[in-house]
Amino acid sequence: xxxxxxxxxxxxxxxxxxxxxxxxxxxxxxxxxxxxxxxxxxxxxxxxxxxxxxxxxxxxxxxxxxxxxxxxxxxxxxxxxxxxxxxxxxxxxxxxxxxxxxxxxxxxxxxxx
Amino acid sequence: xxxxxxxxxxxxxxxxxxxxxxxxxxxxxxxxxxxxxxxxxxxxxxxxxxxxxxxxxxxxxxxxxxxxxxxxxxxxxxxxxxxxxxxxxxxxxxxxxxxxxxxxxxxxxxxxxxxxx
Numbered sequence: 219x220x221x222x223x224x225x226x227x228x229x230x231x232x233x234x235x236x237x238x239x240x241x242x243x244x245x246x247x248x249x250x251x252x253x254x255x256x257x258x259x260x261x262x263x264x265x266x267x268x269x270x271x272x273x274x275x276x277x278x279x280x281x282x283x284x285x286x287x288x289x290x291x292x293x294x295x296x297x298x299x300x301x302x303x304x305x306x307x308x309x310x311x312x313x314x315x316x317x318x319x320x321x322x323x324x325x326x327x328x329x330x331x
Numbered sequence: 332x333x334x335x336x337x338x339x340x341x342x343x344x345x346x347x348x349x350x351x352x353x354x355x356x357x358x359x360x361x362x363x364x365x366x367x368x369x370x371x372x373x374x375x376x377x378x379x380x381x382x383x384x385x386x387x388x389x390x391x392x393x394x395x396x397x398x399x400x401x402x403x404x405x406x407x408x409x410x411x412x413x414x415x416x417x418x419x420x421x422x423x424x425x426x427x428x429x430x431x432x433x434x435x436x437x438x439x440x441x442x443x444x445x446x447x448x
Contacts, residue, residue: 227371250435252437254439260441261440262421263439267436269435308373308374310437312435318376318379318389319364321366321375323371323372324373
């Protein structure tokens with residue numbers, strides 16, 4: 219079955235630490251890839267997306283993600299996190315030509331000031 | 332700016348009541364979606380719609396139905412609310428028009444936190 223896996227359910231970091239959140243999907247065909255973020259009390263919003271081209275994608279607030287097709291992965295990174303990055307992060311994938319997105323279960327990120 | 336609005340932020344209903352959750356988008360998007368969000372389970376798709384009067388079951392449609400009479404409006408209906416339907420309900424919309432900036436990206440509403448007692 220098609221699925222999206224996020225390896226870490228809860229991550230705690232200190233400010234200025236580097237961040238990498240893992241995301242893997244199970245599908246061998248064409249994919250569109252997304253990372254969404256939900257800040258406390260706010261609605262889900264897009265952080266970045268990959269459709270085609272350069273597999274290293276830059277998003278808002280200094281986040282980036284790299285699509286590695288051979289590993290079916292789309293990991294999210296930030297070199298130096300801030301307290302304001304405390305949020306829940308969701309990896310999401312469109313598999314094939316459907317417009318239905320499959321979401322991972324989310325990673326809660328808590329940044330210590 | 333895309334705007335997706337949901338009729339209520341918080342709702343409290345009794346077991347057995349019929350519940351209507353309304354969602355409206357203002358970007359002429361073809362696709363609309365209803366999810367429920369529960370801690371540790373992420374977002375689970377309940378129903379979606381690619382066009383007016385069309386609907387498709389998602390991963391957890393049991394106990395729910397939907398209505399899409401107009402392009403901009405997508406309603407989620409709980410025929411007989413139960414306590415296990417207490418959750419955060421999220422509506423989203425997207426466009427399939429390739430070449431359009433933001434195509435295929437889902438835009439979310441603020442959510443309705445439903446409590447069934």
